[in-house]
Amino acid sequence: MTYDHLTLHTDKYQINMMFAHWMNGTQNRKAVFEAYFRKLPFGNGYAVFAGLERIISYIQQLKFDEESIAYLAEQEERYDPKFLDELRRFQFQGSIWSALEGAIVFPSEPLVRVEGRIFEAQLIETALLNFMNYQTLIATKAARIRHAAPEDILMEFGTRRAQEADAAIWGARAAYISGFDATSNMRAGMLFGIPTKGTHAHSWVQDYDTEEEAFLRFAEALPDQVTLLVDTYETLRSGVPNAIKTAKWLETRGKRMQAIRLDSGDLAYLSKTARKMLDEAGLSYVKIVASNDLDENIIFNLKAQGAAIDSWGVGTQLITAADQPSLGGVYKLVARERGEKLEPVIKISGNPEKVSNPGSKEIYRIINRETGKAEADYVALLGERDIAQREPLKLFDPIHPYISKNISEYEAAPLLHPIFDQGKQVYELPSLEQIRGYHREQLSQFWPETLRKLNPEKYPVVLSPKAWQLKMDLIEQHRE
Numbered sequence: 001m002t003y004d005h006l007t008l009h010t011d012k013y014q015i016n017m018m019f020a021h022w023m024n025g026t027q028n029r030k031a032v033f034e035a036y037f038r039k040l041p042f043g044n045g046y047a048v049f050a051g052l053e054r055i056i057s058y059i060q061q062l063k064f065d066e067e068s069i070a071y072l073a074e075q076e077e078r079y080d081p082k083f084l085d086e087l088r089r090f091q092f093q094g095s096i097w098s099a100l101e102g103a104i105v106f107p108s109e110p111l112v113r114v115e116g117r118i119f120e121a122q123l124i125e126t127a128l129l130n131f132m133n134y135q136t137l138i139a140t141k142a143a144r145i146r147h148a149a150p151e152d153i154l155m156e157f158g159t160r161r162a163q164e165a166d167a168a169i170w171g172a173r174a175a176y177i178s179g180f181d182a183t184s185n186m187r188a189g190m191l192f193g194i195p196t197k198g199t200h201a202h203s204w205v206q207d208y209d210t211e212e213e214a215f216l217r218f219a220e221a222l223p224d225q226v227t228l229l230v231d232t233y234e235t236l237r238s239g240v241p242n243a244i245k246t247a248k249w250l251e252t253r254g255k256r257m258q259a260i261r262l263d264s265g266d267l268a269y270l271s272k273t274a275r276k277m278l279d280e281a282g283l284s285y286v287k288i289v290a291s292n293d294l295d296e297n298i299i300f301n302l303k304a305q306g307a308a309i310d311s312w313g314v315g316t317q318l319i320t321a322a323d324q325p326s327l328g329g330v331y332k333l334v335a336r337e338r339g340e341k342l343e344p345v346i347k348i349s350g351n352p353e354k355v356s357n358p359g360s361k362e363i364y365r366i367i368n369r370e371t372g373k374a375e376a377d378y379v380a381l382l383g384e385r386d387i388a389q390r391e392p393l394k395l396f397d398p399i400h401p402y403i404s405k406n407i408s409e410y411e412a413a414p415l416l417h418p419i420f421d422q423g424k425q426v427y428e429l430p431s432l433e434q435i436r437g438y439h440r441e442q443l444s445q446f447w448p449e450t451l452r453k454l455n456p457e458k459y460p461v462v463l464s465p466k467a468w469q470l471k472m473d474l475i476e477q478h479r480e
């Protein structure tokens with residue numbers, strides 16, 4: 001069995017719907033789905049989109065191999081062998097538009113649009129949401145941590161606590177997109193080109209009779225990469241003094257110790273005192289790394305306490321998004337084929353925020369020409385003229401349409417980009433460095449009020465008058 005073949009990485013109900021469509025002869029009917037989330041995680045003012053690279057490689061490998069077919073043939077649903085033959089011939093022929101990784105995104109706007117045969121568009125829902133939801137969540141968490149320590153070195157240390165191996169490496173990648181500097185995971189480093197960093201564990205120190213000897217042996221072995229963990233016994237009475245001795249020894253070899261690492265206790269007090277001890281020993285170049293169940297709030301607090309920490313190793317809280325372990329992204333049908341045409345469809349709910357926005361849509365980030373800052377995201381139906389011709393726009397809140405604002409001097413940057421065109425990949429994958437650059441550029445389009453960690457200003461996502469009217473008409477039709 002191959003663990004990395006992902007075609008059956010889908011919910012059974014997708015296969016059952018594919019089968020039922022096939023039985024009804026409707027499997028080739030066109031459909032349009034859009035993926036979006038409704039609520040921002042962590043009380044943040046924005047999310048950082050990630051997951052596209054994995055979505056693309058998943059789509060590229062979609063194929064029902066004989067092992068998957070044999071497994072499907074065993075199911076209690078007793079799928080018709082002719083359906084299984086159809087699956088043998090299956091090839092993804094749909095089109096996909098998506099936000100780019102690193103993009104700043106908001107609730108209720110389509111982040112991925114899939115247009116294809118209902119057969120294929122339904123199949124990919126589960127995996128697409130799985131990749132988008134997790135990676136976007138971690139990229140957003142990482143952006144919050146970066147926000148708490150804008151100038152410091154951030155290292156992702158989460159693998160041992162991650163929800164298994166895929167989460168570890170794709171989470172490390174998502175963190176790097178949002179501005180982390182390195183990961184401890186070697187496989188993530190090899191696969192994605194993320195810089196890797198590592199210190200040593202308590203076990204290294206415990207394995208020697210004395211801490212001093214442990215430090216020296218480590219420094220002898222890796223003289224250019226010495227970061228010593230100083231809290232195995234007594235941080236200030238033994239760890240830091242032994243680290244100072246080691247640094248002095250390294251100096252006699254013409255080498256400079258990189259850092260000490262604090263992994264327990266009061267990190268503010270210990271770092272300030274250790275800093276003083278290092279400075280007094282003439283070792284102001286030795287940096288201080290901290291770890292121990294850190295998150296953005298603890299980092300922010302430690303900085304407020306004047307902690308002398310240059311570099312942060314963040315594991316569990318980041319990789320598991322511990323304060324909100326999932327992003328509730330959904331994938332909703334917005335149009336279906338009837339006759340020769342695509343007809344918009346709606347999903348009604350008692351909760352106004354849950355009523356879906358019907359029709360295939362495009363999103364534009366409206367940038368005010370005077371300030372260069374984003375004013376709103378404008379969700380329009382495909383091919384709307386006003387926005388294409390940069391005519392003055394009325395921006396109104398779709399839930400409270402009486403709240404509105406006009407704008408005429410603007411740029412409108414499309415958020416969704418073509419990725420697949422009728423099964424063919426038309427998007428060239430950028431390097432991870434380019435993605436990071438794009439993320440930084442995206443951040444610079446927003447006011448600090450949107451970006452702050454605590455109680456950020458709500459950024460407007462507005463519907464075009466046409467998109468809004470379509471929604472009202474469909475709600476009215478359903479009422480009738």
Ligand SMILES: Nc1ncnc2c1ncn2[C@@H]1O[C@H](COP(=O)(O)OP(=O)(O)OP(=O)(O)O)[C@@H](O)[C@H]1O
Binds near residue numbers: 266291292298
């Ligand atoms: N000055 C500080 N202000 C706020 N939080 C801190 C401060 N120093 C450490 N912390 C955080 O408080 C928590 C302390 O947890 P805990 O008591 O388990 O750590 P510990 O004292 O190091 O114990 P252990 O040895 O079991 O790790 C950690 O999340 C740590 O990052």
Ligand SMILES: O=P(O)(O)OC[C@H]1O[C@H](OP(=O)(O)OP(=O)(O)O)[C@H](O)[C@@H]1O
Binds near residue numbers: 294313315
């Ligand atoms: O606290 P996190 O944010 O999850 O960061 C990763 C943690 O993993 C290690 O601890 P662990 O006790 O597993 O091993 P050690 O013996 O190397 O400290 C490390 O010392 C960090 O404390």
Ligand SMILES: O=C(O)c1cccnc1
Binds near residue numbers: 197198261313
């Ligand atoms: O390199 C480190 O210090 C490290 C790596 C993973 C987890 N904890 C610490």
